Amino acid sequence: MMNIDLKKSKAVTGAEAVANAMRQIEPHVVAAYPITPQTPIVEYFAKFVADGVVRTEMIPVESEHSAMSAVVGAAAAGARAMTATSANGLALMHEIVYIAASSRLPIVMPVVNRALSGPINIHCDHSDAMAERDSGWIQLFAETNQEAYDLTILAIRLAEHEDVRLPVMVNLDGFILSHGVEPVEFLPDEVVKEFVGKPKRVYPLLDTENPVTYGPLDLYDYYFEHKRQQVEAMEHAKKLFPKVAEEFEKISGRKYDFVEPYKLDDAEYVMVALGSTNSTIKYVVDWMREEGFKVGALKIWMFRPFPKEKIQYYLNGRKAVVVLDRSASFGAEAPLYEAIKSALYEATIRPRIGSYVYGLGGRDIVPEHIRKAFMDAIEGNLLVDEQRYLGLRE
Amino acid sequence: MPVNYIDMARTFKSNAEQVGIVQGHRLCPGCGAPIIAKFTLMTAKKLGFEPVVGLATGCLEVSTTIYPYTAWTVPYIHNAFENVAATMSGVETAAKSLKKFGEIPEDRKFAFIAFAGDGGTYDIGLQSLSGMVERGHKVLYVLYDNEGYMNTGNQRSGGTPTGSNTTTAPVGKVIPGKVQIKKSIVDIIGAHEGVYAATASISDPADFFAKVEKALNFDGPSFIAALSPCTRFWRIPDSATNSVSKLAVETKYWPLYEIDRGVYRVTRKPRQFKPLIEFLKAQGRFKPLLSRPDADEIVNKLQEYVDKRWERLLALEEATKDKYLR
Amino acid sequence: MALKGWKEIPIGGVIDEPGKSREYHTGTWRVLRPIVDLDKCTHCMLCWLYCPDMAIEITVNEKNRPQMVGFMYDYCKGCGLCADVCPVNAIEMKPETEFLEE
Numbered sequence: 001m002m003n004i005d006l007k008k009s010k011a012v013t014g015a016e017a018v019a020n021a022m023r024q025i026e027p028h029v030v031a032a033y034p035i036t037p038q039t040p041i042v043e044y045f046a047k048f049v050a051d052g053v054v055r056t057e058m059i060p061v062e063s064e065h066s067a068m069s070a071v072v073g074a075a076a077a078g079a080r081a082m083t084a085t086s087a088n089g090l091a092l093m094h095e096i097v098y099i100a101a102s103s104r105l106p107i108v109m110p111v112v113n114r115a116l117s118g119p120i121n122i123h124c125d126h127s128d129a130m131a132e133r134d135s136g137w138i139q140l141f142a143e144t145n146q147e148a149y150d151l152t153i154l155a156i157r158l159a160e161h162e163d164v165r166l167p168v169m170v171n172l173d174g175f176i177l178s179h180g181v182e183p184v185e186f187l188p189d190e191v192v193k194e195f196v197g198k199p200k201r202v203y204p205l206l207d208t209e210n211p212v213t214y215g216p217l218d219l220y221d222y223y224f225e226h227k228r229q230q231v232e233a234m235e236h237a238k239k240l241f242p243k244v245a246e247e248f249e250k251i252s253g254r255k256y257d258f259v260e261p262y263k264l265d266d267a268e269y270v271m272v273a274l275g276s277t278n279s280t281i282k283y284v285v286d287w288m289r290e291e292g293f294k295v296g297a298l299k300i301w302m303f304r305p306f307p308k309e310k311i312q313y314y315l316n317g318r319k320a321v322v323v324l325d326r327s328a329s330f331g332a333e334a335p336l337y338e339a340i341k342s343a344l345y346e347a348t349i350r351p352r353i354g355s356y357v358y359g360l361g362g363r364d365i366v367p368e369h370i371r372k373a374f375m376d377a378i379e380g381n382l383l384v385d386e387q388r389y390l391g392l393r394e
Numbered sequence: 395m396p397v398n399y400i401d402m403a404r405t406f407k408s409n410a411e412q413v414g415i416v417q418g419h420r421l422c423p424g425c426g427a428p429i430i431a432k433f434t435l436m437t438a439k440k441l442g443f444e445p446v447v448g449l450a451t452g453c454l455e456v457s458t459t460i461y462p463y464t465a466w467t468v469p470y471i472h473n474a475f476e477n478v479a480a481t482m483s484g485v486e487t488a489a490k491s492l493k494k495f496g497e498i499p500e501d502r503k504f505a506f507i508a509f510a511g512d513g514g515t516y517d518i519g520l521q522s523l524s525g526m527v528e529r530g531h532k533v534l535y536v537l538y539d540n541e542g543y544m545n546t547g548n549q550r551s552g553g554t555p556t557g558s559n560t561t562t563a564p565v566g567k568v569i570p571g572k573v574q575i576k577k578s579i580v581d582i583i584g585a586h587e588g589v590y591a592a593t594a595s596i597s598d599p600a601d602f603f604a605k606v607e608k609a610l611n612f613d614g615p616s617f618i619a620a621l622s623p624c625t626r627f628w629r630i631p632d633s634a635t636n637s638v639s640k641l642a643v644e645t646k647y648w649p650l651y652e653i654d655r656g657v658y659r660v661t662r663k664p665r666q667f668k669p670l671i672e673f674l675k676a677q678g679r680f681k682p683l684l685s686r687p688d689a690d691e692i693v694n695k696l697q698e699y700v701d702k703r704w705e706r707l708l709a710l711e712e713a714t715k716d717k718y719l720r
Numbered sequence: 721m722a723l724k725g726w727k728e729i730p731i732g733g734v735i736d737e738p739g740k741s742r743e744y745h746t747g748t749w750r751v752l753r754p755i756v757d758l759d760k761c762t763h764c765m766l767c768w769l770y771c772p773d774m775a776i777e778i779t780v781n782e783k784n785r786p787q788m789v790g791f792m793y794d795y796c797k798g799c800g801l802c803a804d805v806c807p808v809n810a811i812e813m814k815p816e817t818e819f820l821e822e
Contacts, residue, residue, distance in 0.1 A: 632797075
């Protein structure tokens with residue numbers, strides 16, 4: 001668990017925390033379009049720009065499609081460029097999300113997770129992020145506002161590393177984090193500035209002495225090679241993430257990794273989840289531990305690249321694993337479940353495993369739901385091919 | 395002194411790399427698009443700008459950048475079909491910001507130029523273009539209007555003229571090809587605030603260069619719609635690119651005018667006009683229309699339309715004279 | 721040209737060799753070949769201006785006047801636009817088959 005010094009912290013919403021990370025990063029360009037629940041990030045940031053707190057040039061674009069297009073242009077030009085979005089906005093960006101990754105532009109984008117229509121809904125689930133999981137972006141998930149702040153800063157270094165050069169989505173749960181107030185310990189501005197440093201420019205468009213062509217027509221003779229490079233870049237991201245996390249720990253005292261184990265040492269039953277639900281899971285772990293159940297949790301901080309080895313390390317040999325998904329994959333297994341199950345194929349001692357879909361469209365997840373899923377595991381009542389639902393009316 | 399092509403020849407000689415677009419591109423023989431790109435870039439370079447170009451997906455884009463080849467010697471970015479205006483908004487803003495941060499010199503004189511076809515402009519890219527103009531990015535957007543989705547084999551666009559035979563609005567037994575009238579894109583863009591918008595034709599290089607010069611020196615977004623004959627799908631000889639462009643101007647099909655912050659100016663007023671039928675007859679794409687029994691009726695209507703539009707342009711010129719909105 | 725492996729090419733699909741298209745000779749497409757009669761030519765530069773393939777070779781003489789030299793047949797696609805815009809008919813388009821021997 002994060003140790004937050006309450007004396008040094010400020011009670012802020014996730015949106016304010018992220019906007020302040022952006023203020024401290026002070027990117028050259030921010031292009032954004034407001035969408036609930038991302039809106040307050042853009043509002044806070046627009047105020048920083050209007051007040052001259054940052055030198056950032058803001059482009060108040062007419063759509064998310066143009067937001068992503070403009071940051072692609074800005075990043076290619078040689079600027080550090082950021083945007084932020086949610087759900088339908090991310091879906092509208094979709095085409096350019098792929099282009100950002102394949103053009104190897106290190107754009108950092110907070111994504112305030114919200115259910116992707118339809119019917120239209122404004123509340124939290126992870127269907128928006130999951131629709132982009134094969135886009136070539138690094139995907140990080142925050143449990144708390146502190147993490148959303150920290151990961152936004154850390155993401156800059158990871159994205160811009162010359163061996164990575166990939167865009168990063170920092171996911172934070174809509175409303176729960178974006179509009180929920182929590183204590184956040186901010187780093188001093190100059191510390192963040194020094195940590196992120198000046199962006200390293202690779203093939204900047206504005207270098208007219210060395211003109212480059214971005215976005216050519218890439219046919220069957222080279223497209224495949226470029227895709228292979230993206231695969232490699234993800235491998236590099238995996239290798240370099242611990243290094244960047246270590247450097248971040250030096251300035252913050254907060255340690256990040258691919259995953260966060262919680263009371264796992266002797267745990268026989270482990271729950272795996274993304275995002276803010278982990279706080280509820282930890283609460284239930286504590287509660288059930290008091291009753292003598294050997295339960296624990298594994299939080300996934302990094303979903304792409306998927307930290308398979310870490311998952312195997314932590315889950316191999318457990319009695320049972322319960323995977324919670326805040327999105328469904330209609331006609332197939334839920335995204336996180338599918339990934340965990342696939343990782344466990346190589347485990348020497350495979351745990352029993354069960355899939356639970358919860359919280360779609362912002363449906364509340366309460367400790368009793370989580371306890372119920374744990375109890376299923378403990379009672380040997382898990383079916384590998386059965387998708388179950390928490391908090392759903394029959 | 396306005397730029398002229400003898401002087402350009404003196405400057406650039408056979409060194410296309412100094413212009414920005416070079417040999418070896420794979421556009422069709424006689425294509426209008428590279429001529430438009432060349433006219434624009436030569437003017438920019440001659441005026442001392444450093445061009446940075448953005449392309450919307452389309453003929454000019456695919457044919458000039460087949461990996462690992464590129465026909466460009468100026469910085470180039472292609473992002474997608476509908477977003478060249480947003481992409482160039484980002485590039486332009488990056489330059490502004492990097493100057494502000496002191497990371498590039500203040501005196502760098504860039505010319506941000508977007509090139510897009512009619513599909514990327516009239517249709518799928520209109521929102522992004524409107525956004526760019528509304529926000530006031532200093533980008534010159536050059537439309538090479540070949541009046542259809544020619545890159546994919548002659549499908550109808552919002553820029554396709556009435557009666558043209560396309561694969562998605564073919565001239566059939568019942569429907570005489572495209573029945574709608576081409577969007578007046580220059581008026582749409584010119585209706586934004588603080589923008590310079592103009593039509594241009596390669597058949598009038600002096601007018602073309604003057605408009606590019608005005609656009610690049612304009613303090614704000616600018617838009618030039620250049621007619622770009624497509625030899626393949628206009629069904630014209632490869633050598634007819636210029637002559638058909640000329641006919642378009644002479645028949646009032648493609649009037650040369652500009653809208654500068656709301657002020658209309660007709661930049662070329664031919665003393666005599668030719669009948670529209672001459673423009674239509676010169677192109678195979680109108681042949682199915684002209685073979686119909688009701689051809690005369692349709693052509694008369696079109697003639698009436700271009701006549702009225704011309705009168706209206708002159709009236710707008712008169713009405714808006716010196717009445718700059720900003 | 722030998723195709724390169726994924727480790728040998730720049731990332732991001734970027735092409736870092738400006739004007740590399742010149743290695744691709746579009747002159748092979750040509751069906752009609754432009755031939756200029758330099759006796760007729762007034763060096764007005766219209767062919768140079770209009771050539772969509774930048775395939776007109778010119779120079780500048782001692783009087784600082786641009787001069788038509790000829791065509792870059794490696795690139796000329798034979799569209800004939802140069803002949804069409806030539807005000808003095810100094811350019812003639814001849815079937816490429818006439819030059820097969822060369």
